[in-house]
Structures are given as C-alpha cells and as structure tokens.
Amino acid sequence: MKRIVLVLAAGFVSSCVDPSGLVGFECDGGRCRMVDAGGATGGGGGGDATGGGGVGTGGGSTTGGGSGGGGAQVCNASTCTGCCDENGACRGGDENAACGQTGAACADCGAGARCSASICQPLKATGDSCNAGGDCSSSFCVSNLCCNSACTGACQRCDATGTEGTCSALPEATNVTACGAYACDGISGECPTTCTTSRQCATGHYCSNGSCQPLKDKGAACTASVQCTTGFCADGVCCDSACSGSCDRCNQMGTAGTCSPAASGDPGSPACGTVTCNGTLVDCPILCTSGCPMGTYCSGTYCSAVKADGVACTAANQCGSGFCADGVCCNSACGGACDSCSAANGASADGVCTLLGASRVCRNATSTCDREERCTGASPDCPSNGFVDAGVGCGSTTYTAWSACDAGASCATTGVQTRTRTDLACNGGNATCTPNTATETQACNRPSEGAVCGATTYGGWSACDYASACDEAASRSRTRTEPRCAGGVCQANQASESEACTRSQENVSCGTASYSAWSACAQSATCALTGTQTRTRTEPVCRSQSCGSTTATETQGCSIPAQTGMSCGTTAYGNWSACSYANGCSTSGVRSRTVTTYACTASGACGSTTTTETETAPCERGNPPGECSPTVYGEPMNCGYADVCATAGSGTRTVTTYACNAGSCQPSTTTQSVGCTRDTSTVVCRAATTVCDRAETCSGGVCPGDTFAASGTLCRTGNDALCTRDSFCTGASTVCPISRTCSGTCCGDGTCAGGGRLCP
Structure with missing residues (x-):
C-alpha cells in the first residue's frame, strides 16, 4: 500500500487537498490521512509499484522512489504527479495526460489504457472483472471477466472456478438451449451434431442410430x-x-x-419351471422358505426367475450372468470408473459393459491445485490422480498492514517500514494450495518533534501522608521522567505526579493495650494439678476514623499443688452376696460385698480403692428341710415268677433317704415291695424227646407249642443186617419211621437175601 504526501500546488483539485492549504495529507489506498500540521511544502519521492513513495518535508530521494518535492508517482504502471485513487489510477483531470490522455473526455487514451469515468486507466488483466472487451488487455470480456479468447462456443465458459479468465469446455452432459437435442461433450466448445451414447443427448432425448431422439411415452415400443x-x-x-x-x-x-x-397358467418369463403363474403374484408361486430352484432367486417372499442382461436389478443374484452393474444385469462385472453397463450412463446398450469416452470426467478436482481426471477411452480404470504444476497461483496475494516507521535513531524523521506478502501457489506434489511469504520494505517519513524517544521512567512513590493512625484517605507522589524529541535531540522531561491513597483502618489498633490482674486459678477437675485463670485486655482501636477502645477476656493455664488422700467421690457399695455355708446341713454361714472409696493421688487423678466386707448374723438358720442327699434305692431281691417263661414278677428292695440333723446329713433305710423283670428269651421251656422232636425256648413270656424236626431230617441210618434203609423225619411227628424197602440185600418179597430171613 503506497503512502504519498500531496503537493499543495495552485489549481490542483483532489479530495486529499485541504482548501486552506495549511494541512498536508497522504493518500493511503484511496483514503486521505493527515500527515503534519503547519503546511507541507514538499512531497516525498514517488515509489515504484512495489515500494511506494515516502512521506517527507523536504523532498529528498527515497528507496524505490523518484525525486522529492512533488516527484512523479506510479499508479498501475502509469506515472502520475499526484495521488492515485482506490483503484490505483491517476486521480483528477490534471493526471490524465500521464496515462496517455490528451483530451478532456479521454477519447484518445494511449496504448494499454482505457477510459473509465472520463479518466484513462490501465487495461485489466485476464481474470479481472470487466463490463466490456475494451476494459481488458485481451479485448475479450466474457461473463464479466477478462477472457483469453472470445469464448463464443455454446459449450464454453470463461468463469470456471480455478481457471477464471481461461476459456474452457463445459463438462460432459451439460445441457444448453442452443444445442437443442444434444448435450455438450466436454471436449469441443461447439454443439455436437451426432451421438454414440444417450449421455451425449440433452435431457428428454436418447441416442438412436447416431442422432438424438425425443424420449418415448409409456406404452410405446422400445428396446432399452x-x-x-x-x-x-x-x-x-x-x-x-x-x-x-x-x-x-x-x-x-x-x-x-x-x-x-400375468394371467393364471402363464409359464412365466423367464419360465418358472415346474410351476406356472397364479394370476396374482408377480413372481413364481414358490415360497423362498422351500428353497428357490436353480435359475431362480428369492424376490422377497417368492422365487422369481433370474433376469436377462439389460433388465433392472439391485443385486447380482437376480441376474443370469451373475453381474448387476449400474442398476441393470450386465454381461460382466463392469466395476471400473471408466466403464458402464447402463445406456443412460454412456453404455452402447443396457446390459453391455462399454468403455466410456475420453471426455468423461472420472475424478473431480478437489481443490484449485488438483486436476480433474478423464477416462482414456481405452481402459476401464481412471488415470492416476494428477496435480496442477508447481508455482501456478491458487489464490489472491494478501498483505499485512505496513509496520510502524522504524527510524533507527530515536528522533530521526526518515526510516523504513515493512509488511508481509503471502502468495498462494500449487506445489505440484499434492492438492494443497501452499502459502509462501516474503517481506516487503519501503521508505517512510515521520514527524519527530515532541515524539516519545525512549522509555518513560518513574521514581519511587513517597509514603502516603495520613494525618492520624485512624485516617483512611491521603495522597502520595513520584517523579516521572519521559524522553521526547526536541529539535532532533532526545531530551528528558521531568514532572511530578501524584495519586490518592486509601486504606481501611476500622478495628486496627491505635494505641497500647492495658490488662487487669489474673484471677485465681480455677481447677479443671477435683484432683487436677492444673487449671485456668483469666484477665481483661483493653485495647485502643480505630472506629469510624477515630481512636476508640475494645475489651476482651484472655485466659491462661495455671498450676495447683497435689491434694493426695483428699476424698474425690462418694463411697460405693456392691450388693451382698448369697449366704455361703460349709455344707448343705450347716446352720451358720457368711455373706460378702465390695466397698469402693475414692481419693486424690499425687499425679492429680481421682484414684479408687476396692475392699471386701463380710457378715454372719443374717446367715444363721435351723436344720434345712428336705433331702440333703439323693435317695438311694437297692436292687430288687426275693423275686418270684408264675412259670419258667414269665418275664414279670414281684419282690422287695431297700430305700435309703437322707435328712439334716444337728448340722450333718443322716441316713434312714426301709424295705419296700417292688416289681421284678427278667429276660427268658433264651430259656428252654420244653426239651426234645426224640431225634424228630425239637426243644422250645420261651417267647414273649410264654412257652410256644411243640414243634418237630424238618421233613427229610435223617433220624436213623440204614442197616443191611436189619434189612432197613436210612429213615427220615416226617416233620409232623416225633416218631422216626422204619423203612423196609429192599436195598441190595433185601428182596422184594420181604425176605433177606442169603439167609431167607424175614425182614424185621
């Protein structure tokens, strides 16, 4: 931003001129700013377009500027003798000649200039805003931007983001009225006249045999x-x-x-196989829960035959080819960014995977420094991502405000000021728009008379001058030393400054405290060796900025001599115990209780001593009634029973009781009848009389009936001499039967062999 002092020349007309001629201004971005009072007699040297002019009082040369004292200024590369306006053009009618103008109406601006509001101004660069081609160095104004060409094609534009000022083709499939049934192809700036895919046709049209035709209404014959x-x-x-x-x-x-x-009985298309349509469902009447047969797929609830290529689909299992791409069954996977299976998206026909043309954008630019990629027409894949070349601008240059004028020496009137310029440019390696900063400098002037030329220093504050100890308002002072320029020299100026002091003194001491005598020592407990004593403190304190007084009680610890042996509590008696006797028949006894007394100890504690006292009088008694020892019963004797098996009978026993007499326990024995019991379960109550008889034992107190040996029990061994065999009990009699049956030496006729004897 240039800073220029106006030359107050007679007849010069500018909004930066004070009509009185007494005040100087500088033009800063088209705005006037006062430079100094008292009238300026000269201007700073004119700087170039980058450096700018300096502000001065005499008009010496400056870095990057022309001669002082009303030297020429540079406004948008046109030399002016005064101020530039906010657009960087020479300001005022007297400046027009410097821009190549010789007439008052600027009808003859020189080369590289234009006429604006009767003032010649430099032509605008490509990409700048414009109203007509005459505003632009290229002579072309398109969409209110200076363009690099006439850009007259129906499918061209000059205001595309990131390429403002450069004529470029509209994106593929853009509809423009001038092209009628055809859409822009993304390559040529002119309207296409033929087509190969429906994407090259305007909305409401499709491609048929190389020409775009209106879309057909519902019910019309079609193939896609x-x-x-x-x-x-x-x-x-x-x-x-x-x-x-x-x-x-x-x-x-x-x-x-x-x-x-379809009508009931229709085989289906594609055919349902083993079933036919039922006239209600749009799918084959086969429930998916039963499993869809080969050549069908589950369409929600029912099975439907797989679809042919080109038929709309949402999943690959719906297609006979096994591929669903771009919303139709396709002849291949067709998953590249540069191929399509949909005629609406550029395929030669629905269901036929087709490589997209070279005009198709397959990756949009993500930023000013990113390039859009287009299909090659030879591959289904989108080319690798590319970026704008390094160094190409990607944004407007920005500037910080000029710094303060750094004059070096404290009171110098000339110096240098700086600002930071930030240029935005692509780096060529990614899509980032990279800021690059540089520092710009320019010469500057400044008035120094009276200016501060050093750091102000301060002496220490004096004490606050309070009138009394309770005063709350006062003041204090210090010396301030401030360096300022005077005649080009930095001089120290001293002055005294003061400020108010305030404080809060309420309840603050304003004198010496006085005390009463300590009280007697108050024991903290009956036997304690320590206690407390008190006294009154009277202290002068500030009250409402006057010295009053306040009282308080102070306490301190104190000592007391030991009172050893002094009673410190009431004697405590325990309950009498029960009377205790030497034995259960004693007529005299004793009882006891505890007695606890309390007395102070040498250590200041209340100690306790416990003793036991006894007495006998209340425990005198006669012979205690009742038994003094448990009664003792003798075992039954002289028992008699009704028979050998009886378990209960009668007999006698001794009974010994005990009673107290003359202090001892004496026995007394008597005899009494008693029942007798016995166990007869092992007693034999009837002996066996023969081998075939059994002995009986008592059971339940009685002798059971007669029993016999078990049938088959051997009761006699056979004797050939007696012509007998072994004999066995019958189980029903005590008799052992005799067997005369022949056995070897006994004949069947009852005679014994060998002797002819009769069987016994």
Whole structure:
C-alpha cells in the first residue's frame, strides 16, 4: 500500500487537498490521512509499484522512489504527479495526460489504457472483472471477466472456478438451449451434431442410430430403458416400473405400459419351471422358505426367475450372468470408473459393459491445485490422480498492514517500514494450495518533534501522608521522567505526579493495650494439678476514623499443688452376696460385698480403692428341710415268677433317704415291695424227646407249642443186617419211621437175601 504526501500546488483539485492549504495529507489506498500540521511544502519521492513513495518535508530521494518535492508517482504502471485513487489510477483531470490522455473526455487514451469515468486507466488483466472487451488487455470480456479468447462456443465458459479468465469446455452432459437435442461433450466448445451414447443427448432425448431422439411415452415400443420417459423398458414397451418379475407383464392388451400380473397358467418369463403363474403374484408361486430352484432367486417372499442382461436389478443374484452393474444385469462385472453397463450412463446398450469416452470426467478436482481426471477411452480404470504444476497461483496475494516507521535513531524523521506478502501457489506434489511469504520494505517519513524517544521512567512513590493512625484517605507522589524529541535531540522531561491513597483502618489498633490482674486459678477437675485463670485486655482501636477502645477476656493455664488422700467421690457399695455355708446341713454361714472409696493421688487423678466386707448374723438358720442327699434305692431281691417263661414278677428292695440333723446329713433305710423283670428269651421251656422232636425256648413270656424236626431230617441210618434203609423225619411227628424197602440185600418179597430171613 503506497503512502504519498500531496503537493499543495495552485489549481490542483483532489479530495486529499485541504482548501486552506495549511494541512498536508497522504493518500493511503484511496483514503486521505493527515500527515503534519503547519503546511507541507514538499512531497516525498514517488515509489515504484512495489515500494511506494515516502512521506517527507523536504523532498529528498527515497528507496524505490523518484525525486522529492512533488516527484512523479506510479499508479498501475502509469506515472502520475499526484495521488492515485482506490483503484490505483491517476486521480483528477490534471493526471490524465500521464496515462496517455490528451483530451478532456479521454477519447484518445494511449496504448494499454482505457477510459473509465472520463479518466484513462490501465487495461485489466485476464481474470479481472470487466463490463466490456475494451476494459481488458485481451479485448475479450466474457461473463464479466477478462477472457483469453472470445469464448463464443455454446459449450464454453470463461468463469470456471480455478481457471477464471481461461476459456474452457463445459463438462460432459451439460445441457444448453442452443444445442437443442444434444448435450455438450466436454471436449469441443461447439454443439455436437451426432451421438454414440444417450449421455451425449440433452435431457428428454436418447441416442438412436447416431442422432438424438425425443424420449418415448409409456406404452410405446422400445428396446432399452434409456428410450423411455418412465426410465423403464419391459416386455418391449415403455413401462411404469422395472416389471422384472417372472409373472408380471407390461405389454398386455388394454394395459400396455402398466405392469400387472400375468394371467393364471402363464409359464412365466423367464419360465418358472415346474410351476406356472397364479394370476396374482408377480413372481413364481414358490415360497423362498422351500428353497428357490436353480435359475431362480428369492424376490422377497417368492422365487422369481433370474433376469436377462439389460433388465433392472439391485443385486447380482437376480441376474443370469451373475453381474448387476449400474442398476441393470450386465454381461460382466463392469466395476471400473471408466466403464458402464447402463445406456443412460454412456453404455452402447443396457446390459453391455462399454468403455466410456475420453471426455468423461472420472475424478473431480478437489481443490484449485488438483486436476480433474478423464477416462482414456481405452481402459476401464481412471488415470492416476494428477496435480496442477508447481508455482501456478491458487489464490489472491494478501498483505499485512505496513509496520510502524522504524527510524533507527530515536528522533530521526526518515526510516523504513515493512509488511508481509503471502502468495498462494500449487506445489505440484499434492492438492494443497501452499502459502509462501516474503517481506516487503519501503521508505517512510515521520514527524519527530515532541515524539516519545525512549522509555518513560518513574521514581519511587513517597509514603502516603495520613494525618492520624485512624485516617483512611491521603495522597502520595513520584517523579516521572519521559524522553521526547526536541529539535532532533532526545531530551528528558521531568514532572511530578501524584495519586490518592486509601486504606481501611476500622478495628486496627491505635494505641497500647492495658490488662487487669489474673484471677485465681480455677481447677479443671477435683484432683487436677492444673487449671485456668483469666484477665481483661483493653485495647485502643480505630472506629469510624477515630481512636476508640475494645475489651476482651484472655485466659491462661495455671498450676495447683497435689491434694493426695483428699476424698474425690462418694463411697460405693456392691450388693451382698448369697449366704455361703460349709455344707448343705450347716446352720451358720457368711455373706460378702465390695466397698469402693475414692481419693486424690499425687499425679492429680481421682484414684479408687476396692475392699471386701463380710457378715454372719443374717446367715444363721435351723436344720434345712428336705433331702440333703439323693435317695438311694437297692436292687430288687426275693423275686418270684408264675412259670419258667414269665418275664414279670414281684419282690422287695431297700430305700435309703437322707435328712439334716444337728448340722450333718443322716441316713434312714426301709424295705419296700417292688416289681421284678427278667429276660427268658433264651430259656428252654420244653426239651426234645426224640431225634424228630425239637426243644422250645420261651417267647414273649410264654412257652410256644411243640414243634418237630424238618421233613427229610435223617433220624436213623440204614442197616443191611436189619434189612432197613436210612429213615427220615416226617416233620409232623416225633416218631422216626422204619423203612423196609429192599436195598441190595433185601428182596422184594420181604425176605433177606442169603439167609431167607424175614425182614424185621
């Protein structure tokens, strides 16, 4: 930003001139600012476009400027003898000649200049705002920007973000009225006249045999969805929906263009296989829960036959090809950024994966320093990301405000001031717009008379001059030394300055305290060796800025001599115990209780002593009644029973009781009848009389009935001499039977062999 002092020449007309001629101004960005009082007689030297002019009183040369004393200024590269306006143009009618103007109406501005408000001004650069081509160095004003060419193509623009001032093609598929049925191709600035894909057609048109045709209405014959206003081509007609189920139709008589269920019994298209359409569902009537057969997929609840290429889809399993790309069943995966399977997006036909043309943008620029990438037409992949070349500007240059004029010596009138310029440029390696800073300097003038030329110093503050100890308002002073320029020399100027002092003295002491005598020592406890005593303190204190007084009680500890043995509590008696006797028949006894007394100890504590006292009189008694020892019972004797098996009988026993007599426990014995019991379970109550008889033992106090040996029990061994065999008990009699059955030596006729004897 230039800073220039105006020359107050006679007849000069400028808003920066004081009509009185007594005050000098400088022009700063088109605004006037006062420089000095008393009338300026000269101007600083004119600086160049970067350095600017200096402000001076005499007009010496300055860095980067012309001669002083009204030297020429440079405004947008045009030399002016005075001030520049806020646009950087020469200001005032007297300045027009410096811009190449020779007439008052600026009808003949020189080369590189233009006429603006009857003033010649420099032509504007490419990218600057304009109203007409005459404003621009390129002679072309397009969309109110100076452009590098006429940019007259219907598919061109000169105001694209990041390339302002450069004529460039509109993006592919941009609709412009002038192109009619065709859309811009993103390469040429002119309207296309042929097409290869429907993307090259304006909205409401599609590409057919190289020309763009209006979209077809619902129900019209079609071969691709891109041909229809509805966006769907099904069953050979433009349809109101995708109509892609096996059991729906869009070409039924009377409802062409409206998707509705196929008639009951229709095999389906694609065919449902083992079932037929039911006239209600748009899918094959096969529940997905039963598992869809090969060639079908689950369409929500029911199975539907897989779709042919070009039919609308949302997932790959819906397509016979196994590929769903760009919303249609496709002949391949078609997943590149530069290929498409949708005719609406540039494919040759729905379902045919097609490489997109070289005009297709596949990656947009993310910033001013990023380049957009376009498809190559030969690969399905988008080219690698590229960036704007290093050094290319990506934003407006900004400047900080000029610094204060640094004159070096404290009272010098000339110096240098600086500012920071920040240029924004691409770095070529990424999309970041990188700021680059540089420091600019220019010469400057400043008035120094009376200016501060050093740091102000201060003496110490004096004490506050309070009138009394309770006064709360006063003042204090100090010396201030301030260096200021006088005649080009830095001189020290001294002055005294003061300030008010305030303080709060309420309740602050204003004299010496007085005390009463200490009181007697008050013992803290009955036997304590210490206590407390008190006294009254009277202290003068400030009250409402006057010295009054306040009293307070002070306490301190004190000592007391030991009172050893002095009673310090009431004697305590325990309860009498029960009478204690030597034995249960004693007629005299004794009882006791505890007695606790309290007395002060030498250590200042209240100690206790416990003793036991006894007495006998209350424990005298006669012979105690009742037994003095448990009664003793003898074992039953002389028992008699009814029979050998009886378990209960009768007999006698001794009974010994004990009673107190003359202080001892004496026994007394008597005899009494008593019942007897016994165990007869092992007593034999009937002996066996033969081998086949059994002995009986008592059971439950009685002798059980007669029993016999078990049947088959051997009761006699056979004797050949007696012509007998072994004999066995019958189990029902005590008799052992005799067996005469022949056995070897006994004949069947009852005679013994060998002797002819009869069997016994």
